[in-house]
Amino acid sequence: MGDESSVNKMIGIVLAGGQSKRFGQPKAFAKRNGKEFILYSIEALQCITKDVVVVIHPEIDTKWLQRNQLTYIQDLELYQGKGPLAGIYSVMSQFKSEWYIVLPCDTPFINAHLLKKLQLYRNDGCEAIVPSVHGNIQPLIAMYHHRVKEKIRWHLEQNKLSMKHFLPSIHTRYVEINDDDAFININTKDEYDQYIVHNNLFPQASFSKTK
Template sequence: MKLAGVVLAGGKSRRFGSPKAFAKREGKDFYQYSLDALRPVVGELFMITNPELYNHFDLHYTKNLTVLNDDPELKKRGPLSGLWTAMNAKSFDWYIVLPVDVPFMETRVLQQLVHNIDEDTDVVIPVVTGRKQPLVAAYSKQIKSHIKRVLDSDDYSVARLLEMCQVKYINIDEPQPFYNINNSTDYQVYIYNDKDIK
């Protein structure tokens, strides 16, 4: 089974106030934590961004990394445009997706996704403390046409895509296996109090 990792790094981070990809935890950029978590699980890595941010990434940070700009025809259409861009660049059986705002992500969470892949499933999504996490998930190449159909519509949400797919939800039996850093308050709580949540 050929697996690719896709880091979604093209967002404007309006609630955060600056691009979250380059926020730091212990001197390392957030996007690098996402790449590090994915690397032991996948054969190749894709980071999808936009032209404004492209030159700020370390394009040689790790082996087998390809940094791509979102398809220009799909600007401002959310995370599915990033997944579509990766699928369109190279074909793999499955794409493991991560955002850039999970600097506490550990590889074992992604391994659980991979272990739950089967031929009757299109998408594997973790559920953490009752909340579904569709941007920390595994997506089959079989749904590529569904993604394009959603992106070409007026509703290009992930929820719309999932209505078309066979989705397997898996419960992660930990109170908080990772943290999304959504805004500056989260950054203050989780990054500056890092020792309290390890």
């Protein structure tokens, strides 16, 4: 992977470009059952596609990624610090594919079954396939068609960085998903204690709403 002339049916994207300020250290390398959070996302994607790209924050230590022979990039310089849209656009700009399937690095209960279900909703007119969990849409665990690339760029240049504002501008298919645990993301040490240390999951589970 990495040859811009090649076109893949599907590329996986793991977003690990955040600063993890609330967690106090890079969330990607926190562990559940001895396995790094980021590895849960990578392994779920590898059940769908052999091509996975990790988008990293400049301060992340890349030794772990190199040791695991993972492809990784930083956001394009022009858009660094502009959030998830910048990460998705940066991968689309460097790795050509028909579809891109996106995961964050901090959802250690994610599973390939969920991703396979999203794939079932692909069609020629759809530009994004986004889960909805009890009315909360989850655009960072979703699929995006290559046609949205220039629309993302427009939003970045206009500093319209919210996924909430982006999704209505494209043809989005929302898919109701009932697997609450898969969407749990760990943002703080308190959440780590609740969900990882004490394994206190659904029905107490919570997950991020669209930003």
